[in-house]
Amino acid sequence: xxxxxxxxxxxxxxxxxxxxxxxxxxxxxxxxxxxxxxxxxxxxxxxxxxxxxxxxxxxxxxxxxxxxxxxxxxxxxxxxxxxxxxxxxxxxxxxxxxxxxxxxxxxxxxxxxxxxxxxxxxxxxxxxxxxxxxxxxxxxxxxxxxxxxxxxxxxxxxxxxxxxxxxxxxxxxxxxxxxxxxxxxxxxxxxxxxxxxxxxx
Numbered sequence: 267x268x269x270x271x272x273x274x275x276x277x278x279x280x281x282x283x284x285x286x287x288x289x290x291x292x293x294x295x296x297x298x299x300x301x302x303x304x305x306x307x308x309x310x311x312x313x314x315x316x317x318x319x320x321x322x323x324x325x326x327x328x329x330x331x332x333x334x335x336x337x338x339x340x341x342x343x344x345x346x347x348x349x350x351x352x353x354x355x356x357x358x359x360x361x362x363x364x365x366x367x368x369x370x371x372x373x374x375x376x377x378x379x380x381x382x383x384x385x386x387x388x389x390x391x392x393x394x395x396x397x398x399x400x401x402x403x404x405x406x407x408x409x410x411x412x413x414x415x416x417x418x419x420x421x422x423x424x425x426x427x428x429x430x431x432x433x434x435x436x437x438x439x440x441x442x443x444x445x446x447x448x449x450x451x452x453x454x455x456x457x458x459x460x461x462x463x464x465x466x467x
Contacts, residue, residue, distance in 0.1 A: 278312050278316070278342045278345050279308070279309040279312055279313070279346075280305050280308050280309055281305075282305065282309065283302050283305060283306070284305065284463075285301045285302070285305065285463075288453075288463070290465075291463065291465055294418075294421035294424055295424065295465055296421075298465040304357065307353050307356060307357075308349050308350060308353050311349045311352045311353055311356075312345050312349040315345050315348060315349060315352075323341075324341045324344075324345065325337075355384070359384075362380060362382070363380040366380075366381055367380060429441070432449055433445065433449070
């Protein structure tokens with residue numbers, strides 16, 4: 267993980283707009299955009315967790331200068347670990363409400379129905395389905411989610427252009443594993459600091 271360099275938020279936040287996996291730069295642009303959004307949302311959530319401070323267990327260092335480094339480290343680590351859980355739930359809600367509705371065609375039908383992944387599941391007799399048992403995903407959901415086409419024509423064209431830049435003398439079908447390893451080694455030597463990475467340029 268890439269922690270922030272900002273004073274008291276050193277362990278609370280991620281470095282803004284940074285991700286550590288350079289292979290993402292070779293994927294369609296929306297992938298990098300989503301990772302940056304995930305990064306920004308994490309930092310927003312971490313900041314709000316401290317501001318709301320629901321149980322009153324954390325202290326804002328801006329108003330409590332007497333806190334020791336050990337106390338700050340402890341609360342920063344707690345917030346840093348809670349923020350990704352909230353972030354994942356938030357993105358899951360987006361996937362289920364927007365993305366899932368789109369691939370089902372509900373948006374075109376004007377339906378506002380949304381699958382709620384965190385709602386209680388019930389048996390046929392309406393008793394609450396016990397958590398942690400069985401596969402709660404229906405066959406229909408598995409088929410739609412795992413097997414629908416997710417790469418657009420624009421993404422496919424973009425990937426082809428990337429291959430032409432990386433391997434100008436070869437067709438994608440002719441690129442060998444050895445070619446890939448050689449290109450990876452070459453790119454690694456040129457690698458910039460991750461805070462200087464750009465995508466889509």
